[in-house]
Amino acid sequence: xxxxxxxxxxxxxxxxxxxxxxxxxxxxxxxxxxxxxxxxxxxxxxxxxxxxxxxxxxxxxxxxxxxxxxxxxxxxxxxxxxxxxx
Amino acid sequence: xxxxxxxxxxxxxxxxxxxxxxxxxxxxxxxxxxxxxxxxxxxxxxxxxxxxxxxxxxxxxxxxxxxxxxxxxxxxxxxxxxxxxxxxxxxxxxxxxxxxxxxxxxxxxxxxxxxxxxxxxxxxxxxxxxxxxxxxxxxxxxxxxxxxxxxxxxxxxxxxxxxxxxxxxxxxxxxxxxxxxxxxxxxxxxxxxxxxxxxxxxxxxxxxxx
Numbered sequence: 001x002x003x004x005x006x007x008x009x010x011x012x013x014x015x016x017x018x019x020x021x022x023x024x025x026x027x028x029x030x031x032x033x034x035x036x037x038x039x040x041x042x043x044x045x046x047x048x049x050x051x052x053x054x055x056x057x058x059x060x061x062x063x064x065x066x067x068x069x070x071x072x073x074x075x076x077x078x079x080x081x082x083x084x085x086x
Numbered sequence: 087x088x089x090x091x092x093x094x095x096x097x098x099x100x101x102x103x104x105x106x107x108x109x110x111x112x113x114x115x116x117x118x119x120x121x122x123x124x125x126x127x128x129x130x131x132x133x134x135x136x137x138x139x140x141x142x143x144x145x146x147x148x149x150x151x152x153x154x155x156x157x158x159x160x161x162x163x164x165x166x167x168x169x170x171x172x173x174x175x176x177x178x179x180x181x182x183x184x185x186x187x188x189x190x191x192x193x194x195x196x197x198x199x200x201x202x203x204x205x206x207x208x209x210x211x212x213x214x215x216x217x218x219x220x221x222x223x224x225x226x227x228x229x230x231x232x233x234x235x236x237x238x239x240x241x242x243x244x245x246x247x248x249x250x251x252x253x254x255x256x257x258x259x260x261x262x263x264x265x266x267x268x269x270x271x272x273x274x275x276x277x278x279x280x281x282x283x284x285x286x287x288x289x290x291x292x293x294x295x296x
Contacts, residue, residue: 031112032207034214034284043249065207070284072210074203077196
């Protein structure tokens with residue numbers, strides 16, 4: 001039940017935040033990626049991408065080693081669960 | 087009753103099935119096979135598939151099917167039966183699920199996916215470390231040499247000018263890296279090489295091949 005609520009919260013938080021959704025889907029597609037690779041592959045602004053990564057991490061959808069764009073990110077179980085309903 | 091050879095190769099078929107299932111998401115065989123959670127998942131699945139195969143054999147013997155069903159077909163049927171049963175195994179009372187085994191299995195599968203992705207992130211770090219070293223070796227970088235510093239700045243600009251980014255942004259990032267080196271005492275060349283390797287592995291491959 002707790003996971004269902006977390007998924008619903010994450011889904012609501014990503015609603016209409018297209019940049020963050022793109023970042024999330026890119027990392028899911030790669031399964032793991034450095035922050036700077038996300039910037040280049042998506043052609044997004046570095047600061048916006050950094051903010052998206054922080055948001056995704058705070059929502060519990062991503063885990064990463066390192067800070068900001070210099071970190072390496074991968075999806076969590078919750079992230080994979082959200083992917084099934086997105 | 088003697089144990090047929092299909093009981094021995096069924097776990098191999100289960101392994102192939104699970105790898106295929108997870109590979110769609112993870113896209114890295116070493117990352118899938120590189121942690122304990124996957125092997126536990128495989129053991130549970132194999133045990134369930136062996137049980138399904140046993141019941142299929144019993145059923146086939148009871149019905150006395152002429153010539154028998156080919157063993158390989160039975161093994162595939164066992165995997166299919168295991169997957170469909172495990173994915174829908176729910177005990178409901180009054181229309182509400184009291185025990186939802188399929189959910190536990192789904193949760194565990196996501197855990198396996200997440201652990202595989204974590205493993206892949208570690209492989210990515212290793213790749214970045216290796217490529218960074220190769221860049222520095224190719225440039226023959228020496229810390230503090232003005233020529234080498236300029237060379238690394240050129241490499242950074244080449245690799246990091248993409249999309250809507252202009253030279254002002256790239257210059258600002260170079261200044262930030264220099265500042266970070268002053269603060270931490272790190273090597274400018276190593277930081278630039280690492281950033282470039284993180285951003286674009288293909289660019290690094292082309293650079294190293296040139």
